[in-house]
Amino acid sequence: MSQMPLFASPSETVLVDDERGRVAYTPGFLSADVVQAWFAELRESVPWKTQRRRMYDRDVDVPRLQAHFRLDQGDDAPDAIRVAAGKAVAFTGVPFNSVGLNFYRDGRDSVAPHSDHLDEIVEGFPIALLSLGATRRMTIRAKEPPRRVLQIDLTGGSLMVMSYETQLHYTHGIPKTRESVGARISLAFRVKPARDPAAEASFYR
Template sequence: MLNLFPKEKIILPLPEAVFEFYPNFFSKEEADILFEKLTNETPWKHEEITIFGKKILQPRLTCLFGNEGKPYSYSGLTMQPQPWNSTIMHIKNEIEVLCNENFTTVLANLYRNEKDSNGWHADNERELGRNPIIASVSFGEERQFQLKHISDNTIKLSLNLNHGSLLLMKEGSQIHYKHQIPKASQPKKSRINLTFRTIL
Protein backbone atom coordinates (compact mmCIF):
# COMPACT_ATOMS: atom_id res chain seq x y z
CA MET A 1 0.00 0.00 0.00
CA LEU A 2 1.45 3.35 -1.01
CA ASN A 3 1.87 6.13 1.52
CA LEU A 4 -1.00 8.63 1.18
CA PHE A 5 0.17 11.03 3.89
CA PRO A 6 0.20 14.62 2.55
CA LYS A 7 3.64 15.44 1.17
CA GLU A 8 4.76 19.02 1.68
CA LYS A 9 7.47 19.89 -0.86
CA ILE A 10 10.19 22.48 -0.22
CA ILE A 11 12.56 23.59 -2.99
CA LEU A 12 15.91 24.55 -1.46
CA PRO A 13 17.06 28.02 -2.63
CA LEU A 14 20.35 26.96 -4.21
CA PRO A 15 21.61 27.86 -7.72
CA GLU A 16 22.80 25.41 -10.41
CA ALA A 17 21.08 22.40 -8.85
CA VAL A 18 17.69 21.06 -7.80
CA PHE A 19 17.10 19.95 -4.21
CA GLU A 20 13.58 18.93 -3.13
CA PHE A 21 12.80 18.35 0.56
CA TYR A 22 9.73 16.46 1.82
CA PRO A 23 9.74 16.85 5.63
CA ASN A 24 6.74 14.55 6.16
CA PHE A 25 7.26 11.97 3.42
CA PHE A 26 6.41 9.23 5.94
CA SER A 27 3.98 9.83 8.79
CA LYS A 28 5.45 9.53 12.29
CA GLU A 29 3.56 6.28 12.85
CA GLU A 30 4.95 4.62 9.72
CA ALA A 31 8.43 6.10 10.25
CA ASP A 32 8.49 4.62 13.77
CA ILE A 33 7.72 1.16 12.39
CA LEU A 34 10.25 1.44 9.54
CA PHE A 35 12.99 2.68 11.90
CA GLU A 36 12.51 -0.32 14.19
CA LYS A 37 12.49 -2.76 11.26
CA LEU A 38 15.60 -1.22 9.65
CA THR A 39 17.45 -1.25 12.97
CA ASN A 40 16.77 -4.94 13.60
CA GLU A 41 16.73 -6.40 10.07
CA THR A 42 19.87 -4.79 8.62
CA PRO A 43 23.20 -6.68 8.81
CA TRP A 44 25.19 -3.60 9.80
CA LYS A 45 28.97 -3.56 9.24
CA HIS A 46 31.78 -1.37 10.54
CA GLU A 47 34.03 -1.06 7.48
CA GLU A 48 37.37 0.57 6.75
CA ILE A 49 37.80 3.32 4.16
CA THR A 50 40.92 5.04 2.86
CA ILE A 51 41.28 8.79 3.42
CA PHE A 52 44.42 10.53 2.15
CA GLY A 53 46.15 7.15 1.93
CA LYS A 54 45.29 6.14 5.50
CA LYS A 55 42.86 3.38 6.44
CA ILE A 56 40.30 4.32 9.09
CA LEU A 57 37.06 2.86 10.39
CA GLN A 58 34.07 4.79 9.11
CA PRO A 59 32.42 6.88 11.86
CA ARG A 60 29.10 5.06 11.31
CA LEU A 61 27.82 1.58 10.40
CA THR A 62 26.77 0.76 6.83
CA CYS A 63 25.10 -1.85 4.64
CA LEU A 64 24.49 -1.99 0.88
CA PHE A 65 21.32 -3.41 -0.67
CA GLY A 66 20.75 -3.74 -4.38
CA ASN A 67 20.39 -5.66 -7.59
CA GLU A 68 22.63 -8.69 -7.99
CA GLY A 69 25.97 -7.90 -9.61
CA LYS A 70 25.92 -4.17 -8.79
CA PRO A 71 28.73 -3.49 -6.28
CA TYR A 72 29.40 0.06 -5.11
CA SER A 73 32.81 1.58 -4.41
CA TYR A 74 33.94 4.72 -2.57
CA SER A 75 37.05 5.76 -0.62
CA GLY A 76 38.88 2.52 -1.38
CA LEU A 77 35.99 0.33 -0.21
CA THR A 78 34.00 -1.94 -2.53
CA MET A 79 30.70 -3.13 -1.10
CA GLN A 80 28.74 -6.12 -2.39
CA PRO A 81 24.97 -5.72 -2.13
CA GLN A 82 22.66 -7.65 0.14
CA PRO A 83 19.42 -8.77 -1.57
CA TRP A 84 16.46 -6.40 -1.22
CA ASN A 85 14.19 -7.13 1.73
CA SER A 86 10.52 -6.24 2.10
CA THR A 87 11.13 -3.19 4.31
CA ILE A 88 13.68 -1.64 1.94
CA MET A 89 11.50 -2.47 -1.08
CA HIS A 90 8.49 -0.74 0.49
CA ILE A 91 10.51 2.46 1.01
CA LYS A 92 12.07 2.19 -2.46
CA ASN A 93 8.69 1.76 -4.18
CA GLU A 94 7.18 4.84 -2.52
CA ILE A 95 10.15 7.03 -3.46
CA GLU A 96 10.17 5.75 -7.04
CA VAL A 97 6.48 6.61 -7.47
CA LEU A 98 7.21 10.18 -6.37
CA CYS A 99 10.29 10.84 -8.49
CA ASN A 100 9.73 8.45 -11.43
CA GLU A 101 13.13 6.80 -11.04
CA ASN A 102 14.24 3.16 -10.92
CA PHE A 103 16.96 2.86 -8.29
CA THR A 104 19.28 -0.15 -8.39
CA THR A 105 21.04 0.31 -5.05
CA VAL A 106 20.68 1.80 -1.58
CA LEU A 107 23.44 2.58 0.90
CA ALA A 108 22.14 2.33 4.46
CA ASN A 109 23.94 4.33 7.16
CA LEU A 110 23.48 3.97 10.92
CA TYR A 111 24.63 6.97 12.94
CA ARG A 112 24.81 5.51 16.45
CA ASN A 113 25.22 8.76 18.37
CA GLU A 114 26.44 12.35 18.10
CA LYS A 115 30.01 11.21 17.39
CA ASP A 116 29.09 9.45 14.15
CA SER A 117 29.33 11.55 11.01
CA ASN A 118 29.93 11.69 7.27
CA GLY A 119 32.50 14.19 5.95
CA TRP A 120 32.29 16.54 2.97
CA HIS A 121 31.75 14.63 -0.28
CA ALA A 122 29.70 14.40 -3.47
CA ASP A 123 28.09 11.20 -4.67
CA ASN A 124 29.98 11.42 -7.96
CA GLU A 125 31.48 7.95 -8.33
CA ARG A 126 31.97 6.88 -11.93
CA GLU A 127 29.42 4.08 -11.79
CA LEU A 128 26.67 6.62 -10.94
CA GLY A 129 27.13 8.54 -14.18
CA ARG A 130 27.68 12.23 -14.79
CA ASN A 131 24.56 13.69 -13.15
CA PRO A 132 22.94 11.20 -10.76
CA ILE A 133 19.74 11.59 -8.78
CA ILE A 134 20.11 10.62 -5.12
CA ALA A 135 17.11 10.01 -2.85
CA SER A 136 17.96 10.33 0.85
CA VAL A 137 15.40 9.26 3.46
CA SER A 138 15.97 9.63 7.22
CA PHE A 139 14.59 7.84 10.28
CA GLY A 140 15.26 8.30 13.96
CA GLU A 141 17.16 11.18 15.53
CA GLU A 142 17.14 14.49 13.66
CA ARG A 143 20.58 15.47 12.38
CA GLN A 144 21.98 18.53 10.63
CA PHE A 145 22.75 18.19 6.91
CA GLN A 146 25.09 20.76 5.35
CA LEU A 147 25.52 21.74 1.70
CA LYS A 148 28.18 23.93 0.11
CA HIS A 149 28.89 24.97 -3.48
CA ILE A 150 32.10 23.48 -4.86
CA SER A 151 33.41 26.68 -6.48
CA ASP A 152 31.65 29.48 -4.54
CA ASN A 153 32.16 29.23 -0.78
CA THR A 154 29.54 31.93 -0.12
CA ILE A 155 26.79 29.52 -1.22
CA LYS A 156 25.94 27.14 1.60
CA LEU A 157 22.90 25.85 3.47
CA SER A 158 22.11 23.81 6.59
CA LEU A 159 19.00 21.67 6.87
CA ASN A 160 17.69 19.48 9.69
CA LEU A 161 16.77 16.03 8.36
CA ASN A 162 13.92 14.88 10.57
CA HIS A 163 12.31 11.49 11.21
CA GLY A 164 10.45 10.33 8.08
CA SER A 165 11.82 13.05 5.79
CA LEU A 166 13.01 12.67 2.19
CA LEU A 167 15.61 14.80 0.39
CA LEU A 168 15.86 14.44 -3.39
CA MET A 169 19.19 15.63 -4.76
CA LYS A 170 18.56 16.04 -8.47
CA GLU A 171 20.08 17.70 -11.54
CA GLY A 172 23.39 19.44 -10.75
CA SER A 173 23.45 18.44 -7.10
CA GLN A 174 26.50 16.16 -7.27
CA ILE A 175 28.30 18.32 -9.88
CA HIS A 176 28.11 21.68 -8.12
CA TYR A 177 27.73 20.77 -4.42
CA LYS A 178 29.25 18.75 -1.60
CA HIS A 179 27.36 17.66 1.49
CA GLN A 180 28.06 16.31 4.96
CA ILE A 181 26.55 15.18 8.26
CA PRO A 182 28.84 16.76 10.89
CA LYS A 183 29.39 15.48 14.40
CA ALA A 184 26.90 17.01 16.84
CA SER A 185 27.80 18.98 19.95
CA GLN A 186 24.76 17.70 21.88
CA PRO A 187 23.94 14.05 22.69
CA LYS A 188 22.06 12.29 19.90
CA LYS A 189 20.22 8.99 19.70
CA SER A 190 20.60 6.72 16.67
CA ARG A 191 19.62 7.75 13.15
CA ILE A 192 19.27 5.66 9.99
CA ASN A 193 19.69 7.20 6.56
CA LEU A 194 19.05 5.43 3.26
CA THR A 195 20.52 6.90 0.08
CA PHE A 196 19.03 5.38 -3.05
CA ARG A 197 20.99 5.68 -6.28
CA THR A 198 21.23 4.08 -9.75
CA ILE A 199 24.40 2.25 -10.72
CA LEU A 200 24.82 2.24 -14.49
Protein backbone atom coordinates in the same frame (compact mmCIF):
# COMPACT_ATOMS: atom_id res chain seq x y z
CA MET B 1 -13.78 0.89 10.78
CA SER B 2 -11.50 3.81 9.92
CA GLN B 3 -7.78 3.22 9.49
CA MET B 4 -4.84 5.59 9.86
CA PRO B 5 -3.31 6.23 6.43
CA LEU B 6 -0.04 4.31 5.98
CA PHE B 7 1.71 7.35 4.50
CA ALA B 8 1.36 11.08 5.11
CA SER B 9 0.61 13.43 2.19
CA PRO B 10 3.97 15.02 1.55
CA SER B 11 4.62 18.53 0.39
CA GLU B 12 7.95 19.44 -1.21
CA THR B 13 9.97 22.60 -0.50
CA VAL B 14 12.51 23.55 -3.16
CA LEU B 15 15.64 24.88 -1.41
CA VAL B 16 17.75 25.55 -4.50
CA ASP B 17 16.94 25.39 -8.18
CA ASP B 18 19.37 26.97 -10.63
CA GLU B 19 22.13 26.07 -13.07
CA ARG B 20 24.16 24.52 -10.22
CA GLY B 21 21.42 22.07 -9.36
CA ARG B 22 18.18 21.47 -7.53
CA VAL B 23 17.68 20.44 -3.92
CA ALA B 24 14.18 19.70 -2.66
CA TYR B 25 13.16 18.73 0.86
CA THR B 26 9.96 16.96 1.84
CA PRO B 27 9.35 16.66 5.58
CA GLY B 28 6.66 14.17 6.60
CA PHE B 29 7.21 12.01 3.54
CA LEU B 30 6.53 9.06 5.88
CA SER B 31 4.16 9.07 8.82
CA ALA B 32 5.62 8.79 12.34
CA ASP B 33 4.29 5.22 12.74
CA VAL B 34 5.98 4.05 9.58
CA VAL B 35 9.25 5.74 10.54
CA GLN B 36 9.25 3.98 13.89
CA ALA B 37 8.40 0.57 12.42
CA TRP B 38 10.96 0.77 9.60
CA PHE B 39 13.69 2.09 11.89
CA ALA B 40 13.18 -0.91 14.21
CA GLU B 41 13.06 -3.37 11.30
CA LEU B 42 16.19 -2.05 9.61
CA ARG B 43 18.21 -1.71 12.79
CA GLU B 44 17.60 -5.41 13.50
CA SER B 45 17.57 -6.99 10.05
CA VAL B 46 20.25 -5.19 8.06
CA PRO B 47 23.74 -6.76 8.11
CA TRP B 48 25.45 -3.53 9.24
CA LYS B 49 29.16 -3.30 8.60
CA THR B 50 31.99 -1.19 9.94
CA GLN B 51 34.22 -0.01 7.12
CA ARG B 52 37.89 0.86 7.56
CA ARG B 53 39.56 3.76 5.77
CA ARG B 54 43.18 4.78 5.34
CA MET B 55 43.61 8.25 6.91
CA TYR B 56 47.10 9.63 6.42
CA ASP B 57 49.29 6.86 7.83
CA ARG B 58 46.75 4.73 9.71
CA ASP B 59 43.53 2.76 9.27
CA VAL B 60 40.49 4.11 11.11
CA ASP B 61 36.85 3.05 11.39
CA VAL B 62 34.42 4.98 9.19
CA PRO B 63 32.30 6.77 11.83
CA ARG B 64 28.96 5.09 11.12
CA LEU B 65 27.68 1.66 10.11
CA GLN B 66 26.82 0.96 6.49
CA ALA B 67 25.10 -1.49 4.19
CA HIS B 68 24.17 -1.62 0.52
CA PHE B 69 21.57 -3.42 -1.60
CA ARG B 70 20.96 -3.50 -5.32
CA LEU B 71 17.23 -3.36 -5.92
CA ASP B 72 17.35 -4.77 -9.45
CA GLN B 73 19.61 -7.77 -9.14
CA GLY B 74 18.09 -10.13 -6.61
CA ASP B 75 19.77 -8.75 -3.47
CA ASP B 76 17.78 -9.89 -0.46
CA ALA B 77 16.65 -6.47 0.81
CA PRO B 78 14.33 -6.25 3.83
CA ASP B 79 10.65 -5.52 3.06
CA ALA B 80 10.89 -1.99 4.49
CA ILE B 81 13.55 -1.13 1.92
CA ARG B 82 11.52 -2.50 -0.98
CA VAL B 83 8.43 -0.55 0.07
CA ALA B 84 10.49 2.60 0.73
CA ALA B 85 12.12 2.31 -2.70
CA GLY B 86 8.69 1.94 -4.32
CA LYS B 87 7.52 5.11 -2.56
CA ALA B 88 10.63 7.06 -3.57
CA VAL B 89 10.26 5.89 -7.19
CA ALA B 90 6.55 6.79 -7.27
CA PHE B 91 7.16 10.24 -5.75
CA THR B 92 10.14 11.24 -7.89
CA GLY B 93 9.53 9.25 -11.09
CA VAL B 94 13.19 8.13 -10.87
CA PRO B 95 13.96 4.40 -11.41
CA PHE B 96 16.21 3.98 -8.35
CA ASN B 97 18.00 0.60 -8.47
CA SER B 98 20.36 0.88 -5.51
CA VAL B 99 20.20 1.86 -1.87
CA GLY B 100 23.08 2.67 0.46
CA LEU B 101 22.24 2.64 4.15
CA ASN B 102 23.93 4.64 6.90
CA PHE B 103 23.43 4.04 10.62
CA TYR B 104 24.48 6.99 12.81
CA ARG B 105 24.52 5.55 16.33
CA ASP B 106 24.83 8.94 18.05
CA GLY B 107 26.28 12.42 17.56
CA ARG B 108 29.82 11.04 17.21
CA ASP B 109 28.85 9.38 13.94
CA SER B 110 29.03 11.46 10.80
CA VAL B 111 29.72 11.54 7.10
CA ALA B 112 32.47 13.85 5.83
CA PRO B 113 31.64 16.42 3.14
CA HIS B 114 31.68 14.67 -0.24
CA SER B 115 29.88 14.46 -3.53
CA ASP B 116 28.83 11.22 -5.16
CA HIS B 117 31.38 9.46 -7.37
CA LEU B 118 30.09 10.31 -10.82
CA ASP B 119 31.21 7.02 -12.29
CA GLU B 120 28.91 5.25 -9.83
CA ILE B 121 25.66 6.98 -10.73
CA VAL B 122 23.93 7.22 -14.07
CA GLU B 123 24.27 10.71 -15.55
CA GLY B 124 21.24 12.93 -15.16
CA PHE B 125 19.53 11.08 -12.31
CA PRO B 126 19.16 12.60 -8.83
CA ILE B 127 19.85 10.90 -5.51
CA ALA B 128 17.22 10.74 -2.77
CA LEU B 129 17.90 10.57 0.97
CA LEU B 130 15.20 9.11 3.20
CA SER B 131 15.68 9.69 6.94
CA LEU B 132 14.49 7.47 9.79
CA GLY B 133 14.98 8.15 13.50
CA ALA B 134 16.63 11.19 15.05
CA THR B 135 17.03 14.52 13.25
CA ARG B 136 20.54 15.27 11.99
CA ARG B 137 21.77 18.42 10.30
CA MET B 138 23.13 18.17 6.77
CA THR B 139 25.52 20.78 5.40
CA ILE B 140 25.46 21.36 1.64
CA ARG B 141 28.27 23.63 0.48
CA ALA B 142 29.06 25.03 -2.97
CA LYS B 143 32.47 23.91 -4.24
CA GLU B 144 33.13 27.21 -6.07
CA PRO B 145 32.07 30.84 -5.63
CA PRO B 146 29.50 32.23 -5.37
CA ARG B 147 29.61 30.84 -1.85
CA ARG B 148 26.47 29.09 -0.74
CA VAL B 149 25.93 26.94 2.36
CA LEU B 150 22.67 25.23 3.19
CA GLN B 151 22.05 23.74 6.64
CA ILE B 152 19.11 21.38 6.57
CA ASP B 153 17.72 19.53 9.57
CA LEU B 154 16.79 16.14 8.16
CA THR B 155 13.89 15.04 10.30
CA GLY B 156 12.74 11.43 10.65
CA GLY B 157 10.37 10.62 7.77
CA SER B 158 11.77 13.30 5.45
CA LEU B 159 12.95 12.85 1.88
CA MET B 160 15.62 15.05 0.33
CA VAL B 161 16.26 14.92 -3.41
CA MET B 162 19.46 16.34 -4.92
CA SER B 163 19.80 16.58 -8.68
CA TYR B 164 22.74 15.10 -10.56
CA GLU B 165 24.14 18.63 -11.13
CA THR B 166 24.45 19.20 -7.38
CA GLN B 167 27.07 16.44 -7.28
CA LEU B 168 29.19 18.55 -9.64
CA HIS B 169 28.77 21.83 -7.77
CA TYR B 170 28.21 21.01 -4.08
CA THR B 171 29.46 18.75 -1.33
CA HIS B 172 27.11 17.34 1.29
CA GLY B 173 27.87 15.91 4.72
CA ILE B 174 26.53 15.27 8.21
CA PRO B 175 28.91 16.74 10.80
CA LYS B 176 29.39 15.30 14.25
CA THR B 177 27.48 17.06 17.02
CA ARG B 178 28.05 17.46 20.76
CA GLU B 179 24.29 17.64 21.24
CA SER B 180 22.65 14.56 22.65
CA VAL B 181 21.02 12.99 19.62
CA GLY B 182 19.47 9.58 19.13
CA ALA B 183 20.22 7.08 16.41
CA ARG B 184 19.41 7.79 12.77
CA ILE B 185 19.25 5.58 9.69
CA SER B 186 19.38 7.05 6.20
CA LEU B 187 18.54 5.34 2.93
CA ALA B 188 20.37 6.85 -0.04
CA PHE B 189 18.61 5.85 -3.27
CA ARG B 190 20.60 6.05 -6.49
CA VAL B 191 20.43 4.96 -10.12
CA LYS B 192 23.62 2.98 -10.68
CA PRO B 193 25.04 1.50 -13.85
CA ALA B 194 24.77 -2.25 -14.42
CA ARG B 195 26.88 -3.99 -11.80
CA ASP B 196 30.37 -5.21 -12.54
CA PRO B 197 30.42 -8.49 -10.59
CA ALA B 198 34.07 -7.86 -9.64
CA ALA B 199 33.39 -4.38 -8.22
CA GLU B 200 32.97 -3.73 -4.51
CA ALA B 201 30.38 -1.24 -3.28
CA SER B 202 32.23 1.91 -2.35
CA PHE B 203 31.56 4.07 0.67
CA TYR B 204 32.09 7.67 1.66
CA ARG B 205 34.00 8.59 4.78
